[in-house]
Amino acid sequence: MSEDRPPKVLCHPDGKKSCGACCGMYNHVEHGQSQTMQRLRRRTRAFHRNTSIDDEASLKAFRQRWEDDEKVKLMTGLPSCPFLGFVDGVEPSKTEQQGRARIVGCLVHPLQNDGVDGRDCGVYDRFICEDYLCAAHNILRTDEIRLVLDSIDDSYLYGLVITNPKFVRQLLELVARRTGAWPSKKVLSRPAVLEAAGRCFEQMREWPYRDNDGIFGPVGVTGAVETRRRDMPADVFDVDPDPVDMLLVCMGTACKSTEELYSARRRIDAEVDALAAAVKRAQP
Ligand code: SF4
Ligand code: SF4
Structure with missing residues (x-):
């Protein structure tokens, strides 16, 4: 991750990608x-x-x-x-x-x-x-912005991730819980960490468990401009909650069965685990 402060405006952050x-x-x-x-x-x-x-x-x-x-x-x-x-x-x-x-x-x-x-x-x-x-622009911290900027280099995915700050925050919170501390800027700048973070973000490109309107992440469409917060999967299926459930919500997930939910959980959990492992290895 670059040591530079990220740009104040995130729409066109560099010459490689942008958001529309x-x-x-x-x-x-x-x-x-x-x-x-x-x-x-x-x-x-x-x-x-x-x-x-x-x-x-x-x-x-x-x-x-x-x-x-x-x-x-x-x-x-x-x-x-x-x-x-x-x-x-x-x-x-x-x-x-x-x-x-x-x-x-x-x-x-x-x-x-x-x-x-x-x-x-x-x-x-x-x-x-x-x-x-x-x-x-108001929600994301500079280390979170830098992580997104330095681990994604195409516009389609960048727009999806940068406009989903809750996903980015939740991802790092899960990593912090698994490693025992919020990763420092230096740790987040390591190539292996960026690569693992990139793989987590990559899940959003073609998330197979996404609802028809899940491209908007945690916000579901209910009318012309009306929206609703997407339900937590554990409530939908009356099963025990899982730490990755909020990530699933942020990815616009709508599972058809508990089996599908467990499979979605396993898939994103493996990526979070890989990121946490990369962070652990990078810690001094
Ligand atoms: S949605 Fe994208 S283009 Fe619009 S203000 Fe946010 S970063 Fe900029
Ligand atoms: S809404 Fe249309 S006119 Fe305005 S910045 Fe976007 S593309 Fe340009």
Whole structure:
């Protein structure tokens, strides 16, 4: 882990990855990595083909054509902005072919357009887009942010994890319980620890026990903009609670049976154990 203080704004932390969650990146019934990236790629190509940042009519026409219909959104009352795309080009790169995403971002941002701001044509306006910072900015500690930044290097997974601060906190709390102490910054910077943390985060990319709306983590969708806290699995199945249950909740888990629940618990527990072991080995 780098010794540098993490950036204050987490949306575009480095040149390798970025987050587009609050623009609506995951608010789609087809929110898997390949579907999401293909959608962004198609939009980006169409944007460059059909719009000019100086031509407001072209931006409005683009929005009309590319804004998601309510029926394909998970949370219908939450805007999903068609101007979210790739800001580092659209041609497949070697890393993308390997399943890694590229830099997602605002196609009408002034930094992308020689100072011309097209964000008023998006689903919010330039002031909301400029000022909004999600809860992760207030919740996550600098060592937690650094751990995420240094163990994930693609946009799809980064957006999922950085907007799920409870998962990150809970993971480190479980590790602290298993090792007897909260891991120091130095310990969290060790390559083996970063690798093990990366494997824990990696579980979120294609978590097989995820609910239909589980991409939003602990928040379940109940209406256009209404949400609910996801139930604890032990309550759902009337079984004894397990220390990893809160992680399962943060991963949007919905099991169909107690067998499936036990299997989900075992899977994430093994990753937490591996991280705790790596932390133990790294401790002085
Ligand atoms: S969800 Fe948070 S980190 Fe992601 S783009 Fe929005 S403000 Fe930035
Ligand atoms: S216009 Fe605003 S909501 Fe749309 S992509 Fe840009 S920053 Fe996101």
